[in-house]
Amino acid sequence: MSVLRVENLTKRFGDxxxxxxxxxxxxxxxxxxxxxxxxxxxxxxxRMVLDIIRxxxxxxxxxxxxxxxxxxxxxxFLPEERGLYSHMKAxxxxxxxxxLKHMEPADxxxxxxxxxxxxxxxxxxxxxxxxMSKGMAQKVQLACSLVNRPELLMLDEPFSGLDPVNQGxxxxxxLRASQRGAAVIFSTHVMQHAERLCDRLLLLKKGAKxxxxxxxxxxxxxxxxITAIARxxxxxxxxxxxxxxxEDAGQDWAxxxxxxxxxxxxxxxxxxxxxxxxxxxxxxxxxxSLHEVFVRMVGDGEIEx
Amino acid sequence: xMRNILLVAVREFRQIAxxxxxWLTLLLVPVALAIGPLFARSLDDEEATRVMxxxxxxGSAAAAIEQRFALEEDRHTLRDLSRYIRxxxxxxxDPDAAWAQHDRWYTETDVEQFRRQxxxxxxxxKIERIRPEATPEFxxxxxxxxxxxxxxxxxxxxxxxxxxxxxxxxxxxxxEAGEEAADYVLLIGEGYPADPMIRxxxxxxxxxxxxxxLQEVLTGELRQRLLLQQxxxxxxxxxxxxxxxxxxxxxxxxxGGAREALLIRSIVPLALSYILMMSLMLSGSWMLQGSVExxxxxxxxxxxxxxxxxxxxxxxxxxxLAVGLSMITVWLxxxxxxxxxxxxxxxxxxRPALEPLSSPGVILAMIFFFIAxxxxxxxxxxxxxxxxxxxxxxxxxxMPVLLGILLPITLLLNSIVAGKEGLIVQLLTWIPLWTPxxxxxxxxxxxxxxxxxxxxxxxAAFVALEVVFLGRLFRASLLATGQKPGFRQLMERFKPVR
Numbered sequence: 001m002s003v004l005r006v007e008n009l010t011k012r013f014g015d016x017x018x019x020x021x022x023x024x025x026x027x028x029x030x031x032x033x034x035x036x037x038x039x040x041x042x043x044x045x046x047r048m049v050l051d052i053i054r055x056x057x058x059x060x061x062x063x064x065x066x067x068x069x070x071x072x073x074x075x076x077f078l079p080e081e082r083g084l085y086s087h088m089k090a091x092x093x094x095x096x097x098x099x100l101k102h103m104e105p106a107d108x109x110x111x112x113x114x115x116x117x118x119x120x121x122x123x124x125x126x127x128x129x130x131x132m133s134k135g136m137a138q139k140v141q142l143a144c145s146l147v148n149r150p151e152l153l154m155l156d157e158p159f160s161g162l163d164p165v166n167q168g169x170x171x172x173x174x175l176r177a178s179q180r181g182a183a184v185i186f187s188t189h190v191m192q193h194a195e196r197l198c199d200r201l202l203l204l205k206k207g208a209k210x211x212x213x214x215x216x217x218x219x220x221x222x223x224x225x226i227t228a229i230a231r232x233x234x235x236x237x238x239x240x241x242x243x244x245x246x247e248d249a250g251q252d253w254a255x256x257x258x259x260x261x262x263x264x265x266x267x268x269x270x271x272x273x274x275x276x277x278x279x280x281x282x283x284x285x286x287x288x289s290l291h292e293v294f295v296r297m298v299g300d301g302e303i304e305x
Numbered sequence: 306x307m308r309n310i311l312l313v314a315v316r317e318f319r320q321i322a323x324x325x326x327x328w329l330t331l332l333l334v335p336v337a338l339a340i341g342p343l344f345a346r347s348l349d350d351e352e353a354t355r356v357m358x359x360x361x362x363x364g365s366a367a368a369a370i371e372q373r374f375a376l377e378e379d380r381h382t383l384r385d386l387s388r389y390i391r392x393x394x395x396x397x398x399d400p401d402a403a404w405a406q407h408d409r410w411y412t413e414t415d416v417e418q419f420r421r422q423x424x425x426x427x428x429x430x431k432i433e434r435i436r437p438e439a440t441p442e443f444x445x446x447x448x449x450x451x452x453x454x455x456x457x458x459x460x461x462x463x464x465x466x467x468x469x470x471x472x473x474x475x476x477x478x479x480x481e482a483g484e485e486a487a488d489y490v491l492l493i494g495e496g497y498p499a500d501p502m503i504r505x506x507x508x509x510x511x512x513x514x515x516x517x518x519l520q521e522v523l524t525g526e527l528r529q530r531l532l533l534q535q536x537x538x539x540x541x542x543x544x545x546x547x548x549x550x551x552x553x554x555x556x557x558x559x560x561g562g563a564r565e566a567l568l569i570r571s572i573v574p575l576a577l578s579y580i581l582m583m584s585l586m587l588s589g590s591w592m593l594q595g596s597v598e599x600x601x602x603x604x605x606x607x608x609x610x611x612x613x614x615x616x617x618x619x620x621x622x623x624x625x626l627a628v629g630l631s632m633i634t635v636w637l638x639x640x641x642x643x644x645x646x647x648x649x650x651x652x653x654x655x656r657p658a659l660e661p662l663s664s665p666g667v668i669l670a671m672i673f674f675f676i677a678x679x680x681x682x683x684x685x686x687x688x689x690x691x692x693x694x695x696x697x698x699x700x701x702x703x704m705p706v707l708l709g710i711l712l713p714i715t716l717l718l719n720s721i722v723a724g725k726e727g728l729i730v731q732l733l734t735w736i737p738l739w740t741p742x743x744x745x746x747x748x749x750x751x752x753x754x755x756x757x758x759x760x761x762x763x764x765a766a767f768v769a770l771e772v773v774f775l776g777r778l779f780r781a782s783l784l785a786t787g788q789k790p791g792f793r794q795l796m797e798r799f800k801p802v803r
Contacts, residue, residue: 052609070613077610083602085316087323099312100611144607 001064003028003152003183004049009058011044011207018044020207022058026183026200028151031174033194034187036204037298042187043080044207046154050077063151073102076150076177080157080187082141086130090116090140093129097144108147115143119169135166146173153177155186159193171197191290201290203297210297215290222288222296226258226266229282230273237272239264253281309612313620318627321591330587331632335639353448354488354515357455357474362497366526370491371452373522378448379416382425385446387411390432393440398431410552450515456485467492471506489515498527574748575718577671580636581678581741582714584629586707589686592625593699596690605783614780618687625683626676667748670757677764678741681771682710688775691782714742721746734760737767774799 002025011019019041026032034042047053049060051067060067063074084093091112098108116122119139129137138161145153155174159167174184174197188194194201201218203211211218223241228234231252235243242259249255260269266285273280288296321327356374360367386404390396396405402422403415411419422428429443436442462470477486489511492504503523505511525546532542599605608617685706693699717733733739734747740760744752781798 047606050610051613052606070611072611075610077607079603079606079610081603081606083604084607085320085598085604086602087320096312096316097607097611100309100608102308141607 002026002061003063004185005059005061006045006049007059007061009045009048009060010056011041011048011053012056018207019048019055022204022207022209024202024209024212026152026185028183029178029181030183030199031178031197032183032185033198033201034185034204035189035191035194035201035294035298036187037189039206040204040298041207042204043156045204046077046156046185046187049154050075072100073148074151075101076145076148076153076182078142078145078155078158080160082138082161084129084137084141084144087128089126089128090121090132090136090143091125093140094143094147098147101148103148111147111149112143115146116140119143134161135163138162139166139169142170142173146177149180149182150177151182153182153184155184157188158186159188159190167193191294195290203294205298211293218290218293219287220263222293223262224260224264224266224288225286226260226269227282227284227286228256228258228280229253230256230278230280233276233278234258234273234280237269237276237278239269239272249281255282306613306616309616310620310623313612313617314623314627317592317595317621317624318631320595321588321624321628324591327591327628331635334583334632334636353451354512355486356450356452356489356491356515357459357487358452358491358493359455359459360493361495362493366493366497366523367491369526370519370522373518374450374452376413376416377518378450379419379424380411381449382445383411383416383419386425386428386443389443393436395432395435395440398435399428402428402431404428408553413547453487455490475506475508491519498530501527574671574745575721577675578714578718578742578745580633581629581675581745582711584632585679585682586711587632588625588628589683590703591628592621592683593686593690593693593703594696596621596687597693597696597699600691600694600783609783614783615776617783618684618691618776618779621687621690622680622683625686626679629679666754670761671745671748673761674741674744674764677761677768678745681737681741681764681768684768684771684775688778688782691779710738713739717743718746735763737764740764740767777801 004026006025007023009019009022010017022041022045024032034045036042044053048055049062049067051070062069063071065071088096091109094112094115095105095108098112099105103111113122113125116125119142121136121139121143124132124136129140132140142158145155153174158170158174162170171193174186178184178199186193186197195215198215200214201211202209203218211221229249232245232254234240234256239261240258241261244257244259246255246257258269260266266283270280270283272278273283358367358370383404387407390398390404391407399405403411403419409415419428423430425445432443456470456474459467459470459474471487471490474485474487474490488508490506492506494500494502494504497503501523503519505516505519529542529546532545533539537545599608612620686703689699689702689706693702713729713733717730717739720727720730730743730747733743734752734756741764744757744760777800778795778798
């Protein structure tokens with residue numbers, strides 16, 4: 001059973017179409033990237049999954065139930081805009097959220113302390129949130145979302161505002177959650193994290209789905225590039241859409257940048273070269289990065305480098 | 306659902322209980338209530354008014370004035386003693402004594418009899434023999450006037466010098482100058498009574514009671530002389546002067562007079578109404594602070610991922626109610642301690658004051674109107690908290706709401722204290738926002754049962770509507786940070802969630 005299933009989800013705010021007929025599902029143990037630029041509908045979708053706002057139409061199923069059943073004991077959520085009660089102590093805050101997710105106080109305290117230990121904050125467990133640095137408070141909030149060992153972990157722009165060390169820590173936690181079988185959804189517009197972590201991706205533009213699939217499938221949507229040192233005959237090999245001569249390599253040899261027809265893979269071109277006795281000194285495939293896929297599908301202006 | 310509401314309520318309560326302002330208010334109110342009467346007492350002018358009489362007509366007029374004031378002083382003591390005897394049922398001490406008879410206005414003959422029997426000291430000795438241990442001792446009042454002899458240099462002074470010396474006497478600080486200070490100086494001229502002009506110098510505006518008594522004495526003196534001149538014997542003249550009707554007075558026991566009883570019966574309901582108002586304003590503003598913090602610290606989304614907006618709203622309401630009730634418990638506890646350790650008049654007054662609580666129906670009504678009133682007003686604070694991003698923005702919404710609620714209540718409570726139950730009071734009984742205050746305040750003075758039930762039902766319906774509509778506003782406003790809603794957007798938020 002899918003942990004999260006979304007079918008034909010639409011949300012309108014007055015005349016603005018925020019989410020447009022969106023469908024996807026997330027399976028246990030899967031890390032699912034929710035990619036899109038600002039205003040693409042990522043946060044709106046996550047809020048509908050949490051029943052913070054209601055969809056205009058469509059259907060959502062969280063662990064087999066409607067979102068208004070609020071299976072908060074099985075859900076962990078880290079919002080994009082973060083904040084905690086400044087007068088509460090770190091461990092008190094974690095226990096409070098644990099209890100709101102139907103945990104026993106002792107269990108919430110025990111697991112909360114484990115998380116603080118892992119986040120190198122055990123000695124600040126009794127510090128007030130208001131006395132902590134922003135980075136520390138963000139880690140406490142991450143602990144709040146993890147304290148109930150959620151089956152569905154949703155992280156809205158989790159890496160924003162974190163230093164590289166804490167970004168690494170967060171990546172570890174995402175992988176850890178996935179390894180214990182939780183479905184993890186995180187929205188981001190930083191492609192490196194998605195590239196490193198995601199099993200599957202969903203690209204959104206103006207509320208509508210542009211792509212859903214694995215990283216390989218995403219790359220495959222873009223023409224592959226091959227760097228080859230060959231003779232001019234390479235341009236006539238089937239599957240080669242374009243051969244750009246980059247530099248001369250002497251004696252009729254040159255370095256070419258080959259652009260393949262969409263759907264043609266590098267192996268087929270290499271095989272055709274061999275069959276046609278096209279001589280090659282170098283044949284190196286360079287696949288499209290997620291960044292390039294995103295730019296092509298969503299637009300350069302939407303991306304954060 | 307209940308579990309989450311309680312969790313939110315406990316957190317709200319703890320947050321407020323951690324505020325210094327909460328403890329300050331909690332302790333300040335009983336302290337203020339305790340200090341208030343003491344302060345008021347210190348403001349009371351308990352010092353006797355010092356009077357000097359400069360009688361240049363021989364001294365008989367001055368003697369008559371002093372005798373008359375002494376008589377009034379003893380009449381006052383007799384009246385106080387009579388009330389004390391009646392309150393504590395101590396008539397057995399001397400059933401024939403004037404102070405054991407409460408059926409008349411004490412005449413000069415009564416006062417004379419009181420004096421002949423040894424005055425206050427002798428009366429207290431008799432009372433002491435039968436006074437139970439728990440009964441407080443009689444506390445005589447301070448005399449209103451003391452007559453002091455004028456300084457010798459004043460006696461010989463005339464005109465401008467006299468004025469100057471009298472001014473010095475009036476200006477002198479009584480504590481420092483002692484005998485050389487006066488509040489009133491009275492000059493009876495050499496030509497009196499042929500020249501009936503009397504001069505009175507006073508530090509402030511002279512008391513009416515003083516001038517009236519003075520006039521009575523001097524008029525009596527003048528009439529006495531006239532009657533003698535007309536050929537009447539001194540005894541005949543005195544008989545004419547002392548002819549006065551005997552006034553029989555029937556009064557309820559102390560604290561039992563209609564107006565007095567009404568006020569005393571209203572103490573607890575009125576106090577509840579005031580307390581409701583005070584605790585509402587305080588806990589409401591603290592709760593508002595908490596709500597604004599949740600919005601400005603952007604932690605609403607984290608909360609709403611765990612609980613429903615309604616649970617958050619109800620939790621806040623329960624938390625505020627708990628804060629209010631705990632404040633009231635402490636304040637009433639302080640009052641109970643005061644009552645327990647206070648003897649005499651206060652304890653006597655408390656008994657009739659608690660009379661309205663003898664009926665279970667009234668107790669239930671008090672609890673209902675108190676809690677319903679708390680919810681009806683607190684929910685407005687909660688809704689404001691959900692709409693405001695900062696305390697200053699919240700104040701903008703809050704001020705008109707507070708004024709709208711408090712102004713009529715202030716007028717209302719004053720009307721009820723004054724014993725008036727006019728159209729405004731009737732009207733406010735039926736307007737749900739003010740129903741709890743009005744009904745609570747009227748419980749002591751008497752409110753028809755059908756009015757109470759009808760207003761209660763209306764209030765319950767109003768609270769239900771508030772929960773529905775302000776609940777929608779709360780939910781719709783929660784995540785709309787940074788947007789100042791116009792009237793249209795505000796109206797949109799009252800619509801059901803799609």
